[in-house]
Amino acid sequence: MSAEPAGPGADEQGEAARVSAARAAMVAGLEEAGGLRPGPVRDALLALQRERLMRQAYVRRSAPEEKPSRWDLLDWRVPADRDELLGLLYGGESVLIQHDGEPILGRSPGPRCGGAITSMSSTVGMTARLLQELDLQRGQRVLDIGTGAGVTAAVACWICGDGGVVTLDRDRHVTDAARTYLADLGHRPTAVTGPGEAGWPVRAPYQRVFVSYAVPRVPQAWVEQLAPRGRVLANVTGSSPSWPGLAVITKTPGGRIEGELRAVEFGHRPGHGFERIFISRAFLDRIKAGDGGRGFRSHQAPPPDEARAFWLAVDALMPGLVRNWSADYLVIGAPACGSWLTARPDGSGAWTVTVRGPRDIWDEIQNVAARWRAAGEPTSYRLHVDAQGEQWVSAASGHPELTWSLSRRPANTDAEEEG
Structure with a gap:
């Protein structure tokens, strides 16, 4: 007796099973890597249908420094795109969702x-770690600054309930798309458009504030809109991408502000208008050639890469440096002046050691290392925020050897980028 043909829904069922398997594999990979533990964030990520939240995504087709850049917009509705798009959505890396500030709804796929790229969804591992740090609870009021693809808003809705979640982005196209796609998943947070640095006072105070892009200092509005026992998480960094910091701001039941600045391995990209420096391929080639460099031997070793709090201090106290992490030895450049x-x-x-340029980067590193050791080799710092908006960082032990102020320069920290 011949087998009966598959029913009309067999293809759809097979596709759904394939996507479900990819989602489960992503979550399992995060658990194996130690970035995700049992709890509500894990359950939310396991339930979140990313292919419905990010129905289109960009993939870069050009080399990193090739000009002009070339991109393809993949679309879940196009069968030929699905394999590659499935890998992007559940591979764990950033997902690129907007090009040149374009409308997201109604786009045609193609080159x-x-x-x-002007908006993206952050790497899943970093998002999971931060959301677990945020300690979301049912019924909390949450401000998600930097909507992006809406992943953090979706997780917040799943855990806390839609009614208390506000997601804010500077780009109305991003806001419109997130509102539409979140509703398709059954979530209806308050999705609003506006400058990120102003927060959203209409629904304040918030028990939790999550920020999906890096800033040079914590805007005062975020602190003012925080409820007692509330918490803010935001990457606070200088212009270098090499040594990110994570600010954890809490408000005590009595209203006192307490802050910690931690050195972390990975951080969000800078917000709109906050430029980040980089080492070009041409600069790396000059460093590799070593032309004009001064060589010597030193018995003073720099602190190891694992001493991230030290390198965070280097970034703050000796700004303008970028680490080339692809090298298997220490390579640091100062793009503004050409020192390396x-x-x-x-x-x-x-x-x-080989150094070149007007800056003696080796001497700068040793200078900060001496101050770091004198302060007790701190692994994190206190972040001080006063009522007048002044912000400064000090070694947690209180030693004066390691202290710096956070810049008051305009950050243009409009909500965007990576949620």
Whole structure:
């Protein structure tokens, strides 16, 4: 007896099973890597249908420094795009969702040339770690600044309930798309458009504030809109992408503000108008050639990469430096002036060092290292915020050897980028 043909829904069922398996594999990978533990965030990520929240996504087709850049917009409705799009959505990396500030709803898939990506969804691992740190609870009022694709808003709705969640983005196209796609998933947070640095006082105070982009300092509005026992999480960094910091701001039941600045391995990209420096391929080639560099041996070693709080202090106290993490030895450049440093252990306990340029980067590192050691080699810092909006960082032990102010320069921290 011949087998009966598959029913009309067999293809759809097979596709749904494939997507469900990819989602489960993503969550399992996060657990194996130690970035996700049992609890509401894990359950929310396991339930979140990312292919319905991010129905289209960009993939870059050009080399990193090729001009003009070339992109393809993949679409879940196009069968030929689904395999690659499934890998993007559940592979764990950032998902690029907007090009050159375009409307997101109603776009035609296909190639794009030139321009830049203006909104994205952050890496899943970083999002999961931060959401767990936020400690979301049912019934909390949450302000999600930087809507992006709406992933953090979706998780907040799933855990806390839609009624208390406000998601804010500077771009109305991002807001419109998130509102539409979240509603398709059954979530209806308050989705609003406006400058991120102003927060959203209409629904304040908030028990939790989550920020999906980096800022040079914590805007005062975020602190003022925080409820007693509330918490703000935001990446606070300088212009270098090499050594990010995470600000954790809490408000005591009595209304006192307490802050901590932690050095972290990964952080969000900067907000709109907050430019980040980088080392170009041409600069790396000059460093590799070593032309004009001054070489010497040193028995003073820099603190290891794992001493992230030290390197965070380097970024703050000696700004303008960028680490080349792709090298298997220490390579740091100062793009603004062309100074650079290479340093390799020579196996005898000493380091072979080469420096070039008006800045002596090796001397700068050793100077900060001495101050860091004098302060007790702190692994995190106190972040001080006073009523007048002044913000400064000090070693948690209170030693004066390691203190710096956070810039008051305009940050243009409109909500955007990565949620």
